Amino acid sequence: MSCVKCGADSVLATRGSNFCGPCLSADLFSRFTRTFAVKNSELPRGEAACVAWSGGESSSLLLHYMNTFLNKTLKNNTAARFSSVVVCVVDYSCLLSKSRESIESEMKEMQTVVESFGFTFKRVPLESVFANENGDLGLHLVADGADEQIRLLQHRGKAPQGATPLSHTLSLFESLRTTPASNATTAVSLLSTLVNRLLIRTALANNCTSLIMGPNASTIAGSIVTATALGGGFNLPNDISLEYKVPGANLVIFRPIRDLLWIEVEKIVQVDSVQIFHAVARMADGLFGSLVAAPGADHNNMNVSKMTIQELAKSFVSGLQRDFPQSVSTVTRTAFKIETGSSVAGLQTCLLCASPIQPNSQKWRKSHTVSALSEVVLPEDPVKPVTQLGTTSCETPNAHIADDLLCYSCQHVSRDVSNRKAFVVPGEPWFLGGKASLFSECVDANSAKCCGNESACASGRNHPGRVENLREQIQDFLLEDDDE
Amino acid sequence: MKVCQLCSVQRAQLKRPKTGQSICKQCFYAVFEYEIHCTIVDNKLFKRGDRVAIAASGGKDSTVLAHTMTLLNKRYDYGLDLVLLSIDEGIAGYRDDSLETVKRNQTQYELPLLIVSYEELYGWSMDKIVAQIGTKNNCTFCGVFRRQALDRGASRLGVDHIVTGHNADDVAETVLMNLFRGDFARLKRCTQITTQSTETADAAPLTIPRSKPFKYTYEKEIVMYAYFLNLDYFSTECTYSVEAYRGYARVFLKDLEKVRAAAIMDIIHSGEAYQAQEGLEDRASAPGKQKKPAQKQGNCERCGYISSQKLCKACVLLETLNRGQPAVTIG
Known part of the structure; x- marks a missing residue:
């Protein structure tokens, strides 16, 4: 042809x-x-930009394009689109148990490449997430931009002896391996959230007003399916749009190759001889013991329960593209039209991922799932009429305190960690922060202790005495069970 | 002995698919039924005195729906007048057997039953349609005809509301399917718990509202409930297969559920966020782009059913079937 x-x-x-x-x-x-x-773009002109680089095909192509683009404007003698470029590589090799030699060697090569372009190289270790945006080392996960009240709260309580940001990072991820619900999906979500946090922090710390990221159309399609499956639909428009203004910060996230298909990226990387750094790019593959599907692999022949939702979505998108070639464009074009209201100003933001929280979403899960008998309300008199259906709304129990601090997707993280309190109790290692009013319900902020019924508070289970009482009340209403 | 995590008294007899909790049968019934009650009440699905048709196919979903609607209507005294409405698509070896189950349910729950058939309404059974067009697009015919048949049956019964057995898995699957096939219009509305075509040119309500009381109920739990209570239901799948694309979404959803059971609820949560937000414009209809005027609903010239075109979808499909066939009447 x-x-x-x-x-x-x-x-x-x-x-x-x-x-x-x-x-x-x-x-x-x-x-x-x-x-x-693009018309009406909010992307700043002539200011510093930060480029997120993972070492993989897409972001390496992005970096190559940024260099070509800036050289071109220089040759044309036009005003520089960006005054300077910082390239940020988040290094999460601290989570690896295997040898890091190849990663170290590639990191050095990456630095050489970046500096040959005249850009600044920043290697940011994952554990620095336990520091604030000023670079001061702390021992808590308090969100960037949290108010002073929270900063004071984080110093309550004592950190374990010898604790370091690295030990806190490792224990946070370790805690996701040890719970009954442990599935690598949550660990992968958390890693991605923390990487994004560090990218934004690095951009801001280097006075960059734009953060340029390199997802391609196929990656975006996978993200759409993943976000939908994790309940993060509300923030989907922000996660995939060409540009997104980070709430509360002078920073625009920009995705200039989001329309390029994976096959195009793969081919052009060969054609333009773009250098790829596989050891760095694939640091996370199977990191948490999950199965990694090769692109286009038939995941139906794999033990899917050992895959993460992210891997499953990626593998599914590959399969969809193979069976229905236009599907990636169809999925992305459809998702680009979605408007959820997540860009409305003034929304509370998640203390873990900093995305806007969908109003009323904190209690959504709880309001559609009865997980304790205390929530079941039966009519005292079975023949007592309910005069107006809809006026006797079901009692929605108070969601756990962490649910008030986190967006719907991040609630999975707080649910799956072995020590949920550690996110919400001031002084605990992964304390996220939050408005003090939220803590009055369960936690005495001065003593950093629970109300006295710690197990009931932490697990959401009802007090034992009340269970007996409720059981008596509902006994007559339970259905016959002939199998017993 | 593993003790029930809810009552801490009985032996745990099942692992609840929705929450992963190990619980006893009694607690399962209690939370299962109460969740459906909450869905009904919180979404204000009915008002006291409503006559409500339960769309009954004899399958597990509609059998459990008939059972729980009857149960909750008595327990919480909704004051509803319940009736069963079945559609006979005319599929030998499938629908005829399942309708026998519906007839037994009628006796068990002491509810009136109306059966309307495709043969009677359109002059075509699904067996005849498949004989003519094959199995490739037969679900399109069946879907369009069933929707209209339900409305016609409900109209004959004089009901205010129809409830269907669509469960959480069905809703989540539809969200995924609409996303995969790029059907943005349906993606925005597929998670609505109640659907109704409301306006004609003269602003009159045209179709009877339909609701899904099982919107947040897992399919596995419906099966479990029917199984433990030994409910009388018909369990064979339709002989004329499923749509290819829906099948694709279904397999993927089942895989997601294996990884994380909460994925079903999470997809519904995302789907609800995709619903059109009041006061917000689609990005596609940004300033400068001309917005299409909203279609006005009218009536089909041939059968009188609601339609935004001269002929309703059912009449269009019938026309293709009837080419070279004797004329049929509708309604």
Whole structure:
């Protein structure tokens, strides 16, 4: 087949046309540059930008494009689109048990590449998440931008002897391996949340007003399916939009290659000889003991229960693309139309991921799931009429305190850790912060202790005496069980 | 002995799919029924004195629906007048057997029953349709015809409301399916608990509202409930297969459930966020883009059923079937 533009031999058939290497290169690069010329863009001009780099194909292509783009404007003698570029690589090798030699060696190479472009290289260790945005080391996970009241609360209580940011990071992830609900999905979500937090923090600390990230269309399709399956639909528009203004910060997240398909990225990386750093890029593969599906693998032949939802979504999108080639574009185009109200100003933000919290979502799960007999209300008199259906709304029990601090997706993290209190009790190692009023219900902020019924508070289970009482009340209403 | 996590008294006899809790049968019945009651009450599905048709196929969902609606109506004194409404699509070896189950349910729950058939309404049974068009698109015919048949049956019964046995898995699956096939309009409305075509040119309500009291109820729990209570239901799948795309979404949903059971509820939560927000415009209809005017609902010229076109979908499909066939009457 010959190239649709110049008639040379084609290297890739995509979107209904064939392209030779140079034409493909020119076409994809022009699609990248066009994203900077979108009308009504909020992306700052002439200021410092931070580029997130994982070492993988997509973000490496992004970095290559950023270099080409800035050199081009320089040659054309036009005003620089960005005054300077900081490249941030988040290093979570602290979580690895295997040898880190190849990672160390690749990190050095990455630094050389970045500096050869005239950009600044920042390697940020994951454990620095237990520090504040000023770089001061702390021992808590208090969200950036938390108010002074919270900062005071975090110093209550004593950290275990010898505790360091690294030990706190390791114990946080370890706690997700030891709970009955342990599935690597939550660990992968948490890692992604913390990486994003560090990227934003690095951008702000280096006076960058834009954070440029490199998800491609296929990655975005996987993120759409993942976010939907994790209940994070409310923030989906912010997670996949071309640009997103971070609430409460002078920072715009920008995704200029979100329309490029994976096959296009894979091919252009070869054509343009973009260097990829596999050891760094795949640090997280199977990190938490989950199965990793090869792209396009038939996951139905795998033990899916050992996969994460993120891997399952990725594998599913690959399969969907194989069986229905237009599906990735269909999924992304559909999701780009979604408007949920998450960009409305003034929404409370999640203390873990900093995304806006959907109003009334904190108690949503609880209001549709009865998990304690104390929640079951039976009519005292079975023939007593309910005069107006809908006016006797079911009692919604108070959600656990952590649910008030976190967005719906992040509630999985607080639910799956072995020590849930550690997120919400001031002085505990992973304390997130929050308004003091939230703590009056269960926690005495001065003593950092629970109300005295710790097990009931922590697990949401009812007090034993009340269970007996309720059981007596409902005894007559239970259905016959002939099997007993 | 593993003790029930809810009552701390009985032996735990099942692991609840929705919460993962190990509980006894009695506690399961209590929470299962109460959750459905909450869905009904919190969403204000009915008002006292309503006549409500339970769409009954004889399958597990509709059998448990008939059972719980009868039970909750008595327990909480909703004051509803319940009736059973069944559609006979005319599928030998499937619907005829399941309708026998519905007839037994009628006796068990002492509810009136009306059966309306495709043959009677359209002059075509599904067996005849499949004989003519094959199994490829037969679900399209069945879906369009069933929707209209339910409305016509409900109209004959003089009901104010129809309840269907769509469960949480069905809703989550539909969210995924609409996302995968790019049906943005349906994606925005597929998680609504009650649907109704409300306005004609003269602003009159046209269809009878339909609700899903099982919107937040897991399919596995419905099966468990029917099994433990030994309810009389028919368990064979439709012989004419499922839509390919829905099947794709279904398999994926089951995989997600294996990884994390809460995924079903989480998808519904996401789907509810995708519902059109009041006062918000779609990004696609940004300033400068011309917005399509809302379609006005009218009536089908041939059968009188609601339609935004001259002919309703059922009449269009019938026309394709009837090419070369004797004319049929509708309604």
